[in-house]
Structures are given as C-alpha cells and as structure tokens.
Amino acid sequence: MTSYLAPAPQPSVRVRAPGKVNLSLRVGPVQEDGYHPLVTIFQAVALYEEVTATQVPVGAGVSLTVDGPQAEQVPLDETNLAWRAAEALARFAGVEPDVALHVTKGVPVAGGMAGGSADAAAALVACDALWDTGLPRTDLAGIAAELGSDVPFALLGHTAVGTGRGHLLTPAMTRGEFHWVFAVREDGLSTPAVFRRFDQLSLGEEHDVALAEETPLMHALRAGDPHALGAALHNDLEPAALSLRPELERTLALAREGGALGAVVSGSGPTVAALARSRQHALAIAATWTAEGAADTVWCTTAPAHGARQFS
Numbered sequence: 001m002t003s004y005l006a007p008a009p010q011p012s013v014r015v016r017a018p019g020k021v022n023l024s025l026r027v028g029p030v031q032e033d034g035y036h037p038l039v040t041i042f043q044a045v046a047l048y049e050e051v052t053a054t055q056v057p058v059g060a061g062v063s064l065t066v067d068g069p070q071a072e073q074v075p076l077d078e079t080n081l082a083w084r085a086a087e088a089l090a091r092f093a094g095v096e097p098d099v100a101l102h103v104t105k106g107v108p109v110a111g112g113m114a115g116g117s118a119d120a121a122a123a124l125v126a127c128d129a130l131w132d133t134g135l136p137r138t139d140l141a142g143i144a145a146e147l148g149s150d151v152p153f154a155l156l157g158h159t160a161v162g163t164g165r166g167h168l169l170t171p172a173m174t175r176g177e178f179h180w181v182f183a184v185r186e187d188g189l190s191t192p193a194v195f196r197r198f199d200q201l202s203l204g205e206e207h208d209v210a211l212a213e214e215t216p217l218m219h220a221l222r223a224g225d226p227h228a229l230g231a232a233l234h235n236d237l238e239p240a241a242l243s244l245r246p247e248l249e250r251t252l253a254l255a256r257e258g259g260a261l262g263a264v265v266s267g268s269g270p271t272v273a274a275l276a277r278s279r280q281h282a283l284a285i286a287a288t289w290t291a292e293g294a295a296d297t298v299w300c301t302t303a304p305a306h307g308a309r310q311f312s
C-alpha cells in the first residue's frame, strides 16, 4: 500500500478592503503637478475587494490572478495597483517582493468607486502580514499615498474628510447605517479623462475649495440623518462626467423619481450612487434602473464599512 502525503499548503493571508463613494467632492483648479486640490468626504461601502497573498519560493517575484465581476478588464501585469503595492512595500521594508497575489473583485472596475485603490490597500496589508514586515499604519499610509490618491482611504475605511489630492485624511464622526444602491456601467470612465474634461469646462477656475461648505453634510452624518445627507450630496466632477456620458442624466433622474434621498455621480463616474431610505427602497430603485435599462448591473449595499483588514 502506498501512502500519499499531500504537500503542505503555502502560507497565505487574505485581506478585504472597501470601495467608496464621495458624499461630497469639491475640486479646485489644476496645479502645476497635474493634480487638483480636493476637499472630499469619503464613505467606505460594504462592497469589498479581496486580496490573497500566498508565499512563493525566494526569487519567484510577484504574480497576479484576478476573478469576479469585470475581471477581464483588469491588467494582470506590473501596472496593476496591487502588484505595484507589493513592490512598493518590499522596497520600503527592504525585503524581496516574492508573492502570488489573487484578487477577487467586489467593487465595479473603472467606476469611480476606487476598486483598484482597494486592491492596493489590501495588497499592502496582506504582504505586510505575509512577509512579517510589521509596518505601522502610518508607514503603510505613506506608501499608499504614493500609489494613488484614494489608496490611503481604502486602508482607513469608515467615513473621512480628504484634502490635498484626497490623500490627507481626518476621520469623520457618523451615526447609524446608510443604504446605497449603485448603477454600474460595463464601460468605465478614466479618472484622468474626467479631470481633463473638468479643466476644459473651466469648472475649477476661481473656485476655492473649503471644508466650511461641508457643515450641513457633517451635521447629517453626526445625526445619522439620511434625509439631510441625501440633500447634501455634491460632486464637482459630475458635470464633467455627464458631458462625457450624457445618458447618466437619466439614471440620476430615475433615482430621484424613485424617491432617492439623493443621487450623485460617484467620484469620477460613471457609476451613479443613490441614497435610499431602507434596503427595500434600495432594491426598488435598483429594479427601476434595471427595468429602464439605465444600468448594466445594480449593486445594493450599506455604509460605512471598515477599512483594509485581514480576515484569514
């Protein structure tokens, strides 16, 4: 009789990081470095990217596989933010970047919900655990900011005020749970292209971005008042996204006709976010969008949600 000993599985770490919606996004004129100064209120939503980091032999380098909705749209090479995150962490910590990364998508691709940024945040936390580099969160946040403006928020989660490029964060106080529904398009929008259209439309000129404008929104969050929050939703990039995708006007209008407490383009779009009274109400708005062909897919969820966190 032969006995068979299965090889021991390689150690691996799994991390989830959330997508986001900008409750408010105020954008100033483009700076010399090509970026726009922002004042934004981020809220993490309970749609998660999952990154599994698995140990590989020394010298194997980074590899990447992806599954889940729209996975075929995601690059599998060193341009992927998760891959870049692993390499950036290895450089910072002085270790070899040897890891097999697997991403399971749970956030729309190129939808204005920072799915790629969530991959980067999750990859940072996963590799930090796998390689036992044990960096403090402040170091991870510094590496995150180099990778992209939204990556630090995907690490932090919950609700936060973002300034600078969106990477300087202050947690915001909130109460209760909010119900969101998202109208997602297969055909995403490029964030730089939306910012370029914003510049072409001169939307940032003579426009100072200031946190003072967010007082009603911050009150709504502290009170846990979804009606007041819905009324305060705002996105300076919305006219630019609408000019590139005029059909989004109808998606917004359908949500409002369906009694949404507020409806707004999420970040640089083309995802449209609608705030609902309840899960039932979110499902009703989703059904209207689907029936009217106003979205390729509809995603219902709650917020706020936690930041990048290991779960096995």
Ligand code: C5P
Pocket (backbone or CB within 6 Å): 034, 035, 036, 037, 038, 147, 148, 149, 150, 164, 165, 166, 191, 192, 195
């Ligand atoms: O920081 P990140 O790589 O995510 O930004 C992608 C692009 O979005 C930038 O290259 C820039 O064109 C635009 N952007 C901007 N101002 C910001 C954030 C992003 O113009 N505050």
